[in-house]
Amino acid sequence: MSLDLVMSMMEIPGKSGKERQIAEFIVAKLKKSGVPESAIQFDNAHKKSHIGGEIGNLIVKLPGTVRGPRRLLMAHMDTVPLCVGAKPSRDGDVIRSRDPRTALGGDDRAGAAVILQTWLTIAKQGLPHPPLTLFWPIQEEVGLVGARYVSAAKLGKPQLCFNWDGGAPNVAVVGATGDDHLEIEVHGLASHAGAHPEDGVSAAVIASRAIAQLHEEGWHGLVVKGKNRGTSNIGVLQGGEATNVVLDSLRIRAEARSHDPAFRGKIVAAITKAFQAAAKQVKNAAGQCGKVTVDVRHKYESFRIDEQEPVVQSALAAIAATGLEPLTRISNGGLDANWMTAHGFPTVTLGCGQSGIHTVKEELSIPQYERACEIALLLATGKH
Numbered sequence: 001m002s003l004d005l006v007m008s009m010m011e012i013p014g015k016s017g018k019e020r021q022i023a024e025f026i027v028a029k030l031k032k033s034g035v036p037e038s039a040i041q042f043d044n045a046h047k048k049s050h051i052g053g054e055i056g057n058l059i060v061k062l063p064g065t066v067r068g069p070r071r072l073l074m075a076h077m078d079t080v081p082l083c084v085g086a087k088p089s090r091d092g093d094v095i096r097s098r099d100p101r102t103a104l105g106g107d108d109r110a111g112a113a114v115i116l117q118t119w120l121t122i123a124k125q126g127l128p129h130p131p132l133t134l135f136w137p138i139q140e141e142v143g144l145v146g147a148r149y150v151s152a153a154k155l156g157k158p159q160l161c162f163n164w165d166g167g168a169p170n171v172a173v174v175g176a177t178g179d180d181h182l183e184i185e186v187h188g189l190a191s192h193a194g195a196h197p198e199d200g201v202s203a204a205v206i207a208s209r210a211i212a213q214l215h216e217e218g219w220h221g222l223v224v225k226g227k228n229r230g231t232s233n234i235g236v237l238q239g240g241e242a243t244n245v246v247l248d249s250l251r252i253r254a255e256a257r258s259h260d261p262a263f264r265g266k267i268v269a270a271i272t273k274a275f276q277a278a279a280k281q282v283k284n285a286a287g288q289c290g291k292v293t294v295d296v297r298h299k300y301e302s303f304r305i306d307e308q309e310p311v312v313q314s315a316l317a318a319i320a321a322t323g324l325e326p327l328t329r330i331s332n333g334g335l336d337a338n339w340m341t342a343h344g345f346p347t348v349t350l351g352c353g354q355s356g357i358h359t360v361k362e363e364l365s366i367p368q369y370e371r372a373c374e375i376a377l378l379l380a381t382g383k384h
């Protein structure tokens with residue numbers, strides 16, 4: 001199999017929001033293979049994105065040549081900024097960037113290439129296939145934006161959905177965690193730190209008490225309460241400009257994750273309660289307190305697909321048919337599949353040989369990429 005396609009796709013710059021060039025490349029190849037213009041559409045997902053963007057999701061809806069449930073194959077088009085300028089180059093069994101300052105962009109151009117290669121093989125060899133939707137979402141790396149805001153009606157009600165992203169080709173990810181984002185504003189009272197410190201209420205003291213309590217009671221970091229598990233992290237603390245002013249304002253950004261939505265809610269509640277309690281405990285000489293506001297934004301919901309579901313069984317059978325040992329896994333990070341599942345399309349995510357993603361050490365394993373293409377072809381042609 002030629003590696004030209006995946007090499008050219010990894011070379012094209014296209015960080016999140018700048019997907020026009022890679023989308024045009026894919027569209028040109030599709031048209032050349034005989035896909036009619038009318039089957040190719042873009043939605044307006046970028047118009048709902050917090051970063052804007054050049055272009056929406058690329059969705060290609062194709063009729064089947066044989067009957068069967070519609071199958072959807074997807075992989076995100078964007079890369080992290082570190083991949084811009086990558087010079088893919090083959091070194092034995094792997095592809096790396098010749099420029100040591102860039103990542104490779106195998107995440108997720110290798111996935112995007114798996115989908116395109118699969119279709120080009122079907123078209124060239126005239127292979128029979130069920131109805132297919134090919135879906136290349138935008139802006140995965142900045143918060144699963146394309147999958148979140150996809151015009152779901154344009155996908156044609158697919159019943160078996162497969163996503164290719166980072167990782168090994170034999171691992172089927174059948175579930176992933178959910179994530180909540182917290183914006184915490186801590187307001188104290190400013191005063192001169194030398195002349196009248198007792199008139200101030202320090203936002204630093206309020207936040208410290210809250211964070212120390214969360215740490216002591218096991219609500220920060222890895223959170224384990226009985227059978228429930230999750231994680232939380234105070235990731236950003238910002239505030240203050242001078243040492244001679246009692247710190248009156250702190251902006252804190254935190255997250256809470258758990259596969260169990262109810263337990264994730266408990267972590268969020270524990271964080272909120274700790275900050276609100278701390279705000280009441282810290283007083284100035286006149287007995288005044290500061291205050292805390294907590295704004296919770298739901299980033300994505302967790303999901304878990306039963307292993308007996310046809311989409312999982314198909315994926316595992318296709319993996320086994322290529323001679324690999326099929327494995328299932330649950331992810332502790334979010335995937336486009338979280339939003340696909342939330343839209344009513346439970347989606348299994350497979351890898352295509354990328355490792356060291358988001359770093360300058362990123363590589364693509366050629367044998368693993370080739371296996372991923374074989375697996376995708378089996379799934380797209382309805383063999384499994």
Ligand SMILES: [Zn+2]
Nearest residue numbers: 107108165166
């Ligand atoms: Zn990715």
